[in-house]
Amino acid sequence: MLLLLSISLCFTGVFTGKVLYYDHLLAERKPAQKPLLHLVLISEELDNPYWREIEKGAQRAAAEEGIALEYLGPVQADKREQIRIIDKAIASKVDGILTQGLNDKEFNPIIAEAVKQGIPVITIDSDAPSSGRIAYVGTDNYVAGYLAGTTLVQQSKGVGQVGIVTGSFTSTNQQQRVKGFMDAIDGESGIHVVQIEESNINRIQSEVIAFKIMNQHPEIDTFLGTSSLDGLGIAQMLKGKNQQARIIAFDDLPETLEFIEEGIIDASIVQQPYMMGRKSVELMVDYLAGKKIVTIFNTDANVVRKEEISRGKGDFGP
Structure with missing residues (x-):
C-alpha cells in the first residue's frame, strides 16, 4: 500500500512540475506571439526502450514545430496508471494527447471525456478505433x-x-x-x-x-x-x-x-517507433490548425x- 502511494505521489509531482514548466514557457513568450501548444505523450511504460524511441521522434517533431511536449507514463506497464495519467492530462487542459490505445472498458470513457473537454487524442502503437480518437499512428x-x-x-x-x-x-x-x-x-x-x-x-x-x-x-x-x-x-x-x-x-x-x-x-x-512518434505530433499539429488529416497512418514493418x-x-x- 505504501509503495502504491509512493508511486502515485511520484507521478503527481512529475506531472505538476512539468505543467509548471510549461506555464513558465508561456510567461516568457511575448503577448504578440502565437500561444504555445502543449501536447502530452503518454507511454505504455516510461523507460521501455521502444517507447523511448517513440519519444525521440515525437520530441524531434515538437522541436521543429516549436511546441511543448511532455513525456509521461507508468513506471511499469499498468493500464490503471496509464488511464490515471490521461485523466490528469485532461484536468491540466492540454491541447492534445498522444497515447497507446487500450482494449479496456475504462479507456473509451476517459477518451470520451477528453473529447468532451475539446482535447483531441491520437493513439500510437495500438489502436482503439471505437474510443473517439481522431487518428491512429503505428504498425498494422x-x-x-x-x-x-x-x-x-x-x-x-x-x-x-x-x-x-x-x-x-x-x-x-x-x-x-x-x-x-x-x-x-x-x-x-x-x-x-x-x-x-x-x-x-x-x-x-x-x-x-x-x-x-x-x-x-x-x-x-x-x-x-x-x-x-x-x-x-x-x-x-x-x-x-x-x-x-x-x-x-x-x-x-x-x-x-x-x-x-x-x-x-x-x-x-x-x-518504426521513431516515425510513429514524429508522425503523431505532425498529425496533431495539423488537426489543431484545422487541417484534414488521415485517420489511420500505418508505419512500415519488415523482417531483419x-x-x-x-x-x-x-x-x-x-
Whole structure:
C-alpha cells in the first residue's frame, strides 16, 4: 500500500512540475506571439526502450514545430496508471494527447471525456478505433504478426513446435500480432502452437516464462516473442541455459540486433517507433490548425535477419 502511494505521489509531482514548466514557457513568450501548444505523450511504460524511441521522434517533431511536449507514463506497464495519467492530462487542459490505445472498458470513457473537454487524442502503437480518437499512428499489427508467421514457415519449411510469449493477453496490438501469426501458419499441418503465456511486457518475466514453457514442453523448437522485451527475455533464457530453439522476435533494440548477430535470435519483425512518434505530433499539429488529416497512418514493418545486418540493409538500432 505504501509503495502504491509512493508511486502515485511520484507521478503527481512529475506531472505538476512539468505543467509548471510549461506555464513558465508561456510567461516568457511575448503577448504578440502565437500561444504555445502543449501536447502530452503518454507511454505504455516510461523507460521501455521502444517507447523511448517513440519519444525521440515525437520530441524531434515538437522541436521543429516549436511546441511543448511532455513525456509521461507508468513506471511499469499498468493500464490503471496509464488511464490515471490521461485523466490528469485532461484536468491540466492540454491541447492534445498522444497515447497507446487500450482494449479496456475504462479507456473509451476517459477518451470520451477528453473529447468532451475539446482535447483531441491520437493513439500510437495500438489502436482503439471505437474510443473517439481522431487518428491512429503505428504498425498494422495483424500484418506484422502475419509476417512473423510467414517467416517461420519459410525458415522451418513448414515444421515446428511453437511456444509464444506475448506481452499482454488484453492489449490490442499483442492480440492482433498473435492472430496474424496464427492465421499465417493455419494451413501448415506440421506447425503447432503448443503453449501461449503472458509476460506483462517485462523482460525478466519473459525469461522466466520461456524457461517454464521449455521445461513443460521440451519438444518446443521455436519461440515467438510478440513485444520488444519478450524476444530479449527468451534469448537470454536460451543463452543462459545453453539450450537451442528458433526465436522470432519484434523490434530492433540494440540487444536484439546483437542476439541476431550471435545467431540466438533468428529473425525480428522491425517496426518504426521513431516515425510513429514524429508522425503523431505532425498529425496533431495539423488537426489543431484545422487541417484534414488521415485517420489511420500505418508505419512500415519488415523482417531483419543476420544477413540483412551483415549487408547493412534497413534501419537498425536507434
